[in-house]
Every structure is written in C-alpha cells, then in structure tokens.
Amino acid sequence: MAHRLRPVGIDFVETAPVRLVFAQEITAAPDAVFRALAEDVPGWPQWFSAVASARPTEGGREVRLRGGTRFEETVIVTRAPEVYAYRVDLTNIPGTRAWAEEWRLSPAGTGTRVQMTFAVDGTAPFRFLFGLARAGTGRAFRKAVTALDRRLAG
Numbered sequence: 001m002a003h004r005l006r007p008v009g010i011d012f013v014e015t016a017p018v019r020l021v022f023a024q025e026i027t028a029a030p031d032a033v034f035r036a037l038a039e040d041v042p043g044w045p046q047w048f049s050a051v052a053s054a055r056p057t058e059g060g061r062e063v064r065l066r067g068g069t070r071f072e073e074t075v076i077v078t079r080a081p082e083v084y085a086y087r088v089d090l091t092n093i094p095g096t097r098a099w100a101e102e103w104r105l106s107p108a109g110t111g112t113r114v115q116m117t118f119a120v121d122g123t124a125p126f127r128f129l130f131g132l133a134r135a136g137t138g139r140a141f142r143k144a145v146t147a148l149d150r151r152l153a154g
Contacts, residue, residue: 002070002090006098006121010077010085013102016119018127020134022141023115026149030105030112034081036148037103047151048144060086069093081105095126114145 013019026033036043041061044054053064060074072090077083088099098121106113118137120130 001094002092003094003096004090005088005096007074007089008076008087008098008100008119010100010102012087012098012100013085013117013119016098016100016121018118018120018122018130020118020130020137021115022117022138023113024142024145025108025111025113026145027111028149028152029110030081030107032152033105033112033114033148034084036152037084038075038078038080043151047147048140049147050140050144060089076100077102093126095123097121097123097126116141 008016036047041054041056044051044063050065051063052066055062057072060072063071063073065071070090070092071088073086073088075084075086077085083102083104085100085102088096088101091099098119100119102117102119104115104117106115118130121127122130
C-alpha cells in the first residue's frame with residue numbers, strides 16, 4: 001500500500017529527526033558524477049545494486065528497489081556539479097512521514113568527494129528501525145559509489 005509523504009524542501013536534509021550521512025572519495029570528476037546522478041536516471045541500476053529500476057518522470061523519478069520497495073520522488077535541487085537532491089512523495093514503506101536524500105559533490109584532488117545524506121521522519125518504530133539500518137545503508141552507499149567510479153572510468 002502506498003503512503004503519501006509530507007512534502008519537504010532542502011532544509012529538511014539538515015533538520016530531519018533521523019539523518020544518515022555517508023561520504024567517500026572517488027577518482028571520477030564532479031561533472032561526470034553529477035551527470036550520472038541527475039541525467040542518467042535509467043543507468044542507476046547498473047551501479048547501485050539496491051536499485052532494480054529507475055526512470056525519470058515529470059519533475060522527478062520513479063525508483064524501485066530490489067525486494068519491492070517503491071518511491072515516487074520530486075527533484076528539489078539540481079545544481080551542477082555540486083548538489084542533486086530529491087524528496088520522496090510516495091512510498092510503500094509503512095510508518096514513513098517525510099524523506100529526502102541529498103548528494104553533495106565536491107572536488108577532492110582530481111576526483112570527487114561524494115556525500116550522501118538520508119533525511120527521514122516517521123513513526124517512532126520507523127525512526128528506530130531506520131537508525132538501525134545505518135551500517136547496511138553505509139555499506140550499500142560505499143559499494144554503489146565504488147561501482148559508479150568504475151563505470152565512469154570505463
């Protein structure tokens with residue numbers, strides 16, 4: 001069953017009750033990373049193994065994860081090559097009230113420092129479980145960014 005979430009802006013990334021922040025440096029340049037994030041939405045499953053499918057929609061994206069989780073998202077910031085952020089408008093995850101994700105890119109030598117923030121709000125059980133998912137989410141982020149770096153190098 002789909003749940004409509006509270007619409008949030010970019011400020012939610014800093015104020016959300018639960019924030020998971022991960023960062024990693026890669027060799028790809030910020031411009032190339034930004035294009036992969038913002039312009040090649042259908043290519044996400046090729047480097048982010050948790051993503052089963054992704055397609056652009058008017059003003060956003062529709063994403064399906066392996067295991068059946070679905071998101072309908074609205075892009076809230078696209079500032080090349082520094083920031084790509086979106087909020088979740090609709091999901092089938094119970095207990096979710098608000099959700100935004102921000103990808104922040106900055107030069108790191110000849111490569112890029114990629115920082116991703118998951119910002120969420122929901123029922124107490126949802127917030128608790130989301131916080132418990134920190135380690136697994138961090139591993140998925142590092143694996144995805146490493147795969148993206150390899151993809152962009154090839």
